[in-house]
Amino acid sequence: MFKQFFINGGVTAPDGFFADGVNSGIKDDSLDLAFIYSDPIANIGAVFTSNKFQASPLQHFQREKIEKSNFILINSKNANAMTGERGIQDIYSIFSTLSKELPIYNPVMSSTGVIGSPLPVEKIVEGAKSFDLNSKNHLNASKAIMTTDTRPKEIAVEVQLPDGRSYRVGGMAKGAGMINPSMATMLAFITTDLKIDTPTLNRLLRETTKTTFNAISVDGDTSTNDSVFLMANGKKDFFDEVSFRETLHLIMKHLALEIVKDGEGAKKLVAFRVTGAKSDRDAEKVAKTLSNSLLVKTAIFGEDPNWGRIAMAIGASGVEVCEKNLTIAYEDIEVYRRGENLFTPEVEEKAYQILRKSQFSIYCDLGLGDGEFTSYTCDIGYEYVRINADYRT
Template identity: 55%
Template sequence: MFTILPIKGFIDSIDGFYCDGIHAGLKPKGNKDLGFIYSDTLCDVKAVFTLNKFQAAPLKHYQNYEKDFQTNFVLVNSKNANALTGQKGIDDINEIFSSLNHEITNPIMSSTGVIGNPLPKQKIIDGANSFDLSSKNGENLSQAIMTTDAFPKTCLYEVKLEDGSSFKIGAVAKGAGMINPNLATMLCFICTDAAIPTEDMQELLDVNIHTTFNAISVDGDTSTNDTVLLLANKKSNSYDKEAFKEVLRLVMHDMAMLMVADGEGAKKAVAFEVINAASNEEAEIAAKALSNSLLVKTALFGEDPNFGRIASTIGASRVFCDDSKLVISYNDVVVFNKGEIVFTKEVEAAAGKVLQNDKFKVICDLGVGEGTFTAYGCDLGYRYVEINADYRT
């Protein structure tokens, strides 16, 4: 048995972890743009990266390390993705780390921002050399890694085991646009003092990513820099695999849902729940088609319960379906029922009221099997165009 408790604080509340964020000159107006995570003992580290074929230099730099390497330092910059920068992008990272006056081992770099520009190396070097590695300021770090995010994204949990021992786990993340269920356009740094065996880390990351970060969509675009890092310094000497699996799922789900809620200009976070599909795989295809559909997203923005867009998107996904078995609901309001149009003025009004909420479900019962999957998305409105039309400026 175990107990999982959400607690107040940031990743620096976990024993042995330190962090901070500063303004190094990458962003205008004094906004924070450079941060770090430091552990006073070496951490085991595992990662999941974007499936975009043009992976950014920080991802390639990480993958140049030997398998099962340990680290004690992560450097994160915003405003510049260091992507499509070739070998120079990797060389720049090595030059930055070789110029730092901190005692660091196998340092990791993570970047987010505009693609196709070389790193402003000297600004990053000067900023990183000003870090106080004894700082504990998770709020500053959460702000330093933001790009188009409207708000910081953090969480922290404590897990109490039956033997009286306990461990903590928390995360800090960024993500609001270029979010597609192919990991998602995001950075997420998960820190724990759990004594998790190295071989469990990748397994549990991979298990949980499928229904969290790989199940969300803001705009259907996948970036070059998507990264999830799991860092474990094991200082608690406490661990239980089932407990860790569940709390890791909660951490990743929390961060994923905050990204959907913060979808650039979004007002609504929506769960697309497909049930009774021919298989789990087909349910996933249909659910992700719904979360990615621009027509569905704009209908949600207009608070229009247009079930035709829902049905059309499912059919276009090419999964096995039959309109004589299909049931579509907004929360508990059924708008299409097994070939019968039940969309009266009263039903439309009730469904429209559901869409006025900032969170709700679109439930699609295909009625052809037992497959299920839930994808998560948001509406898409004018603000998304404004943000991305002016992104580089």
């Protein structure tokens, strides 16, 4: 059996990957421009937002049909979305200038921030010219991609196979709002020194996104810029799909949960574990309706074991349900079992003690079949409103 070890290094932990972040003047004085560089050129896969107004960097990637690249340039504070053809041409212009200074091949851009403003091309070019492609400052890179995030999000794992071979996978992400369960939902960058072809990268990304980045919700809004990239540079001349698949899931789930925990103003991480649905698809619908319900999320913020709102959201999800088959529990405290209300003052107090914790699960068994899905969400409180009422200013 293979072994996994958490290590330092973020996206630069795998062999041949470099990264850093600088201030290019888009933000007043904090880091706002990052790069990931791979030597040698890596295969690259990507999944993008379901939003119909895909931002310019996503359109650029698809127009160029990029399958191999050695360079991702990431800016925060400006989404380069709803900027039309100019937004795409700005990316070509940036890379055209940079290619004279840096050994970049099929460069990829990724942006996050305010929608609708043209990209500050000059600042970005000047900032990128100062990059040291030999740097392994992964922490600066993960800081430079933050918007309303309160902390950088990164992880790296070394995998040791029984035959003595080893490889590494690293990742970083940003995201704290506009996080929606129906799509990829934020920016994430994952690197590995394994040798994996691009179709396989895309397949594994899609599969793993379903139960990680697509299972989380902060506010139910879907951004124009959500992207997850996966680069494999083949410094290790082999591929072990079984261990990689599991490691990729571990990394993507970790980053996804880091985003929920950092949900704007969030104090609690809640898992809605839905079982007994007619199908996995039904369970997913119920889990996502729960993790998107404002009334459920404000009750969690208020530490109120108001299971009626959970029942309300289950009933509103549109899937087949039956009162007599439903069971609802906060961790191991059942409050409603197959049509029977178990909510005594004693049970309420026990449920309240669970709600006071910063991390817990709410179980909803529909009692109708074998379908199951788990979604992750956070509470919504005053801080969410404060942050989003004045994001621009």
